[in-house]
Amino acid sequence: MAQAIRLHQVKSPLKASCQQCSLSNLCLPLAIEDNDLERLEDIVQQGRIFNRGEHIFDQSTQFRSCFAVKSGSVKTSIITEGGEEQVTGFFMPGELIGLDSMSGDHYACTAKALERTSVCEFPVEKLEDLTGKIPGLQHHMYHLMSQEIQNSHQLTMLLSKNTAEERIAALLLSLSSRFQRRRMSGTNFSLPMPRNDIANFLGLAVETVSRVFTRFQNQGIIKARGREVExxxxxxxxxxxxDFSRQGCQ
Amino acid sequence: MAQAIRLHQVKSPLKASCQQCSLSNLCLPLAIEDNDLERLEDIVQQGRIFNRGEHIFDQSTQFRSCFAVKSGSVKTSIITEGGEEQVTGFFMPGELIGLDSMSGDHYACTAKALERTSVCEFPVEKLEDLTGKIPGLQHHMYHLMSQEIQNSHQLTMLLSKNTAEERIAALLLSLSSRFQRRRMSGTNFSLPMPRNDIANFLGLAVETVSRVFTRFQNQGIIKARGREVExxxxxxxxxxxxDFSRQGCQ
DNA sequence: GTATGCCATTGATATGAATCAACTTGGTCG
DNA sequence: CGACCAAGTTGATTCATATCAATGGCATAC
Known part of the structure; x- marks a missing residue:
């Protein structure tokens, strides 16, 4: 569980180019002006690298920054005093982590790299300054946070109304579309997380996840060997x- | 959490006094300056009243405003194409509705008055303008939205890890503390929502909710007759x- | 007063997924 | 190479909660 918390200030060699970043339209508003973009670049620390298993932050860390995933992937989870874990999300390149922490002085969750992962860091203080000056950026922040709330509500619905099969199908499709957005195959990818995390995220037992995977496989819906999924x-x-959203109606 | 405004309807002009509102420290940042407060009052439309069962907005409504509950209470829910409902939250006086909708042109959920309810309306366009000018207000918005994400994650955890009894106990305690915050009794209150909505919100069947209520009652933990709860x-x-957060550990 | 309906409660039964328990598989390391 | 450990799979059993079915208030309407 406990990993190195790497928050040392590696002053990024590159005052970076959000412009050149292929993900820019994901983590940034589309309509941002060039000179505004420069101002954003001023506050971003790029190129922080974390190895698999390393914490980007955890609940004992003072809240300081949001992070955008550049490459790799991250899992966020809440860990209770009892030590129980609840995975709250998986983050892929172009997605922003830490929005749930903007109301306290410590992070509201723990973020762990699922593989070798690089992130951009946005110090919130500077970010808030900047969003106050650039309306489009402020709007974008509202947009992202709102989206995050909606995502969480979707998950709530999944947990409260859907069977194990439905939950897993939904996750696979979500991952698929997120891979596709990055112009990677949406039908042939490698799961960044172990079965355990999938189970936890979806409110299931590992065994159930495993069984559903094999069931899907027997039905010819997917092909899975370990983390490789087709x-x-x-x-x-x-x-x-x-199917589930049908049965309520009619 | 969000809390708003309980002004007496005597105040006729739409431009009303957030200052006089006893809930103001809940829905507004504590540190807001007097003249800033006036600017907020300029954009707020106070005193909209809805009867029980009336929609404040629904998913087909163009997104225009956030709403603070002044009195009464509101339930928000997502309704799928299939017509299935998922209750996403209950909102009490001082709490802000619509934060999940700031990323689209339509509301992301449906908001329905659970009883006779009055709200203040904050047109988002004006609100965004204003938060761009008043850093404290912007910060407060981030705070509220972040809180909303955390709340939703808490719910996720509740649904994925807790038994029916634990979920219901948690809800009762949450309601209790929210009543207390309004200086009402935290041990003796009237549930604003039917069993049905409780069940839906907590991912349970109505029957289960009912059974747990009677079980708690038999154990002498609560006294419940209809919506009256002690x-x-x-x-x-x-x-x-x-108990649940314990078992994970040691 | 009785009828109509909604909401809540209670009981009997069914079931999906958790749990418990082996047993694989695959990678790592001495 | 074989030992080891973590991750994943599979099977047998249990359990919490859903589901089905019926009944009991308690309103409002007639």
Missing amino acids: LLDVEALQMVTR | LLDVEALQMVTR
Whole structure:
């Protein structure tokens, strides 16, 4: 569990170029002006690297910054006093971590690199200054936070209304579309997280996750060997997730 | 959390006094300057009244404003294409609704008055303008949205790890503390929502909610007759919710 | 007063997923 | 190479809660 907390100030060699970043339209507003972008670049610390298992921050860390994932992937989770863990999200390149922590002086969750991961750091103090000056950026922050709330509500719904199969199908499809957005294969990818984290995130036991994977495989919907996954029948997966929203109606 | 405004309807002009509102320190930042407060009052439309069952907005409504509950209470829920409902929250006086909708052009959920309810309306466009000019207000918005994310994560955890008893105990305690904050009794209150909504919110069947209520009652922890609830043994309730966070550890 | 409906409660039964318990598989290291 | 450990799979059993079904208030309407 406990890993090195790497928050030392590696002054990034590159005062970086958000412009050149292929992910910029994900973590930044599309309509941002060039000179505004420069101001953002002024406050960003780029290129922080974390190895698999390393904490980007945890709940005992003073809240200081939000982080955008550049490459790799991150899992966030809440750990109770009892030591129980609840995974609250998986973050892929272009996604912003730490929005849930902007109301306290410590981080509200723990963020751990699932693989070798690089992130950009946005010191909140400077970020708040800047969003106060650039309306488009402020709007974007509201947008992102709002989105985060919606995502969480989606998860709530998944947990409260859906079967194990539906939850897993939904996760696979979510990952698929997020890979696709990065112009990677949406049908053939490698899960960045172990079964354990999937189970925890979806409110299931590991064994159940495993069983559903093999069931899907036997039905010819997916092919899975370890973390390598191939979606053989995306439509079938979509059917699985949708069936539940049907039954309420009619 | 968010809390708002309980002004007496006597005040006729729409431009009303957030200053006089006893809830102001909840929905507004504590440190806001007097003249800034006036600017906020300029954009707020106070005193909109909704009867029980009326929609403040729904998912087909163009997103325009956030709303602070002044009196009464509101339930928000997502309704799927299939017509299935997922209650995402209950909002009491001083709490702000609509933060989850700031990323689209329509509301992300449906908000329905659980009883006769009055709200203050904050047109987002004006609100964004203003938060851009008043750093404290912007900070407060971030704070509120972040809080909302955390709340949702708490709910996620509740749904994924806790038994029916634990979920219901947690809800009762949450309501209790929110009543107390308004200087009302934290042990003797009237539930604003039917069992149905409680069940939906907590991912349970109505019958289960009912059974747990009677079980708690038989154990002498609460007294409940319809919506009237009395918490007879708050500590016992807290034990119920905590037991789970223990078992993970040691 | 009785009828109509909604909401809540209670009981009997069914079931999906958790839990417990082996047993693989694959990678790492001495 | 074989030992070891973590991660994943599979099977047998249990359990909490859903579901189905019926009944009991308590309003409002007639």
